[in-house]
Amino acid sequence: xxxxxxxxxxxxxxxxxxxxxxxxxxxxxxxxxxxxxxxxxxxxxxxxxxxxxxxxxxxxxxxxxxxxxxxxxxxxxxxxxxxxxxxxxxxxxxxxxxxxxxxxxxxxxxxxxxxxxxxxxxxxxxxxxxxxxxxxxxxxxxxxxxxxxxxxxxxxxxxxxxxxxxxxxxxxxxxxxxxxxxxxxxxxxxxxxxxxx
Ligand SMILES: [Zn+2]
Numbered sequence: 001x002x003x004x005x006x007x008x009x010x011x012x013x014x015x016x017x018x019x020x021x022x023x024x025x026x027x028x029x030x031x032x033x034x035x036x037x038x039x040x041x042x043x044x045x046x047x048x049x050x051x052x053x054x055x056x057x058x059x060x061x062x063x064x065x066x067x068x069x070x071x072x073x074x075x076x077x078x079x080x081x082x083x084x085x086x087x088x089x090x091x092x093x094x095x096x097x098x099x100x101x102x103x104x105x106x107x108x109x110x111x112x113x114x115x116x117x118x119x120x121x122x123x124x125x126x127x128x129x130x131x132x133x134x135x136x137x138x139x140x141x142x143x144x145x146x147x148x149x150x151x152x153x154x155x156x157x158x159x160x161x162x163x164x165x166x167x168x169x170x171x172x173x174x175x176x177x178x179x180x181x182x183x184x185x186x187x188x189x190x191x192x193x194x195x196x197x
Contacts, residue, residue: 006033011049012173014161017136018077018148019049020070020128022158022172027074036070039063039125046128059125066125069097073136077159080140081150098137101130153177 011019023045025033036042039059046053072090079086104119119130139145144161151158151172158172171177 004037005035007035008176009035009045009048010158010173010176013159014163015135015139015144016049016051017073017132017139018159018161020045020132020136021074021077023070024067024074025157027071027157034067036063036067042066042125042128046124051128051131053124053127059123061123061125061129063125066129069093069129069133073132076140077148078150080145081148081159094133094136097129097133101134104130105134151177153181155180 007025010022013019013022023035036045042063043053072093075090076086076094101119104121105117106120108116108118110116119127121127121130139148147161147163147167148159149162149169151160152170153172156172156177158177160169160172162169171181
């Protein structure tokens, strides 16, 4: 566990854009938990998920702007999971970012004849924003988006992709939420049992 952080980072959602949304918990509520408390935290998160970002370059993007993007992505996903319609303003923010990010995309042809896509800039926070927003745009346009769920624990609202055949995955991770919730349910059912005696 990181000192002064509300929770441990996880990259287990199944998608980089969801991992990014999961850098907070209880979005917009009074008990909002924030992992990205400084620009350095963003660089640390990028390194954690394997995104190469230069930490010594001054970013033209503020942490507040990056968080605003993430919160729009959270609300859009939340509405999709609950089969309700996302706000137009959030869609406007998303599309603004997609346009900006796409201007920086280039396709490279490697020596072995394989094409690869990359961003032409490496400016810290902006690269993170462009990477996650392009990844998010691919996710929401794909069939995979139908499999996105929100953790069933009342102490967590992380998103994840449910790859199980019978759509049975309930918690973001068994290690973090699954074990805690199972223990809670066992405790509650054993109390009920005792109550009957
Ligand atoms: Zn969870």
